[in-house]
Amino acid sequence: MHDQPATPAAPACPHAGGAPLPPPMPELFTWEFASDPYPAYAWMREHEPVRWTELPSGVGAWLVTRYGDAREALADQRLSKNPVHHDEPEHARGRTGIPGERSAGLMTHLLNIDPPDHTRLRRLVSKAFTPRRVAEFEPRVRELTDRLIDGFAAKGEADLIHDFAFPLPIYAICDLLGVPPEDQDDLRDWAGMMIRHGKGPRGGVARSVKKIRGYLAELIHRKRLDDGDDLISGLIRASDHGEHLTEEEVVAMCFVLLFAGFETTINLIGNGTFQLLTHPGERQRLQDSLAAGETGLLATGVEELLRYDGPVELATWRYATEPLVLGGQRVAAGDPVLVVLAAADRDPERFGAPDVLDLSRRDNQHLGYGHGIHYCVGAPLARLEGQTALARLLTRLPDLRLAADPSELRWRGGLIMRGLRTLPVEFTPEG
Numbered sequence: 001m002h003d004q005p006a007t008p009a010a011p012a013c014p015h016a017g018g019a020p021l022p023p024p025m026p027e028l029f030t031w032e033f034a035s036d037p038y039p040a041y042a043w044m045r046e047h048e049p050v051r052w053t054e055l056p057s058g059v060g061a062w063l064v065t066r067y068g069d070a071r072e073a074l075a076d077q078r079l080s081k082n083p084v085h086h087d088e089p090e091h092a093r094g095r096t097g098i099p100g101e102r103s104a105g106l107m108t109h110l111l112n113i114d115p116p117d118h119t120r121l122r123r124l125v126s127k128a129f130t131p132r133r134v135a136e137f138e139p140r141v142r143e144l145t146d147r148l149i150d151g152f153a154a155k156g157e158a159d160l161i162h163d164f165a166f167p168l169p170i171y172a173i174c175d176l177l178g179v180p181p182e183d184q185d186d187l188r189d190w191a192g193m194m195i196r197h198g199k200g201p202r203g204g205v206a207r208s209v210k211k212i213r214g215y216l217a218e219l220i221h222r223k224r225l226d227d228g229d230d231l232i233s234g235l236i237r238a239s240d241h242g243e244h245l246t247e248e249e250v251v252a253m254c255f256v257l258l259f260a261g262f263e264t265t266i267n268l269i270g271n272g273t274f275q276l277l278t279h280p281g282e283r284q285r286l287q288d289s290l291a292a293g294e295t296g297l298l299a300t301g302v303e304e305l306l307r308y309d310g311p312v313e314l315a316t317w318r319y320a321t322e323p324l325v326l327g328g329q330r331v332a333a334g335d336p337v338l339v340v341l342a343a344a345d346r347d348p349e350r351f352g353a354p355d356v357l358d359l360s361r362r363d364n365q366h367l368g369y370g371h372g373i374h375y376c377v378g379a380p381l382a383r384l385e386g387q388t389a390l391a392r393l394l395t396r397l398p399d400l401r402l403a404a405d406p407s408e409l410r411w412r413g414g415l416i417m418r419g420l421r422t423l424p425v426e427f428t429p430e431g
């Protein structure tokens with residue numbers, strides 16, 4: 001197995017001339033940690049940058065916190081995404097942040113496979129999910145965004161997670177996939193069950209996943225008979241050297257697109273808005289630039305929000321296929337490795353003043369969308385949604401403010417994702 005971390009020695013007596021010990025590491029996985037994990041990550045980066053850690057599920061993993069090591073690990077082909085490389089106890093869940101995938105037979109998707117299968121599926125999805133398709137979707141995202149803001153703009157208050165950040169990505173991806181409008185509320189509710197009940201009885205989650213799987217299989221079957229211009233039809237048609245996605249593969253692909261892009265985008269809008277509302281100087285700069293009709297600060301600003309407080313705190317599980325050395329630490333074959341994107345993106349070795357939110361930051365090669373062959377397929381869509389959501393909110397509700405003390409807000413305690421449960425705001429009602 002892995003090398004256990006060295007047991008800390010007793011505090012050195014200053015009179016004995018011993019080097020002072022580092023301050024104790026802040027406790028992980030507590031309520032305080034969920035609210036602000038950055039001090040614990042700073043400690044790990046400095047003192048134990050590749051650290052064996054027991055997770056709340058009882059499973060251990062190496063947590064990688066330095067930017068250089070993180071990039072290396074994300075690109076290292078000896079770290080597999082396929083869980084067969086780890087004999088994981090039954091109680092360990094949430095490898096991809098997608099609950100219930102195993103019970104619904106949805107394990108064979110991009111985030112759980114390696115080359116050459118990954119290369120083939122990735123090439124096929126790239127043929128259908130093109131930057132052009134996303135660019136053409138811009139007016140629709142704006143329309144959806146405005147429709148959701150219409151729903152609360154006259155009230156003077158809202159919970160921006162429930163009323164805005166939650167419905168926007170699910171409606172957007174449903175539209176893009178080609179889910180008929182009359183079915184979209186069902187998908188929204190099933191998807192909501194999955195993440196809202198993530199900590200509740202597993203049965204509810206598994207039932208929702210099965211419903212979504214069944215629905216997608218049936219929709220894909222219909223689209224095979226009568227295809228259109230949507231993404232599902234594009235996935236069915238996509239071919240590479242005569243190869244197509246099988247029916248099962250189209251279902252798993254739609255599922256991963258739906259879910260990899262769902263909670264992540266909720267959190268981009270939620271965390272991003274929260275950070276703007278608690279950094280009034282930066283928010284004002286952005287508001288002024290939007291009022292002047294500029295979009296440059298919006299584009300760099302959304303990237304900075306991803307770096308500063310991104311939606312994906314830890315990249316998904318990886319498993320060493322052979323013994324290797326990572327950041328000077330020996331990792332044994334079969335050991336799980338988790339790259340802490342949130343820690344890497346605040347590494348002072350890589351970013352100047354990493355704990356400062358600077359919306360105009362230029363040298364900003366953050367890892368919020370990952371790195372290497374699993375780099376986010378949906379990044380162009382996420383950027384479009386994040387930029388549109390923040391721009392429309394700040395333009396339509398210019399005096400938007402938090403309606404609670406920041407310390408009272410509750411963060412979801414999941415391992416992979418970082419996001420708020422609620423974001424109560426108030427503003428002068430529109431109209």
Ligand code: HEM
Pocket residue numbers: 074110111112122173256257258260261262264265268310311312315316317367368369370371373374375376377378379381382383386
């Ligand atoms: C702000 C929003 C988003 C963030 C921060 C984000 C972040 C990420 C990250 C960090 C990864 C790599 C995970 C790893 O290597 O372990 C990833 C992969 C992926 N993302 Fe996103 N994502 C976002 C939105 C989306 C959207 C909107 C979609 C699709 C509609 C999407 C689809 C995917 C897929 C399919 C993968 C797997 C790619 C592969 O394994 O080849 N994501 N994303």
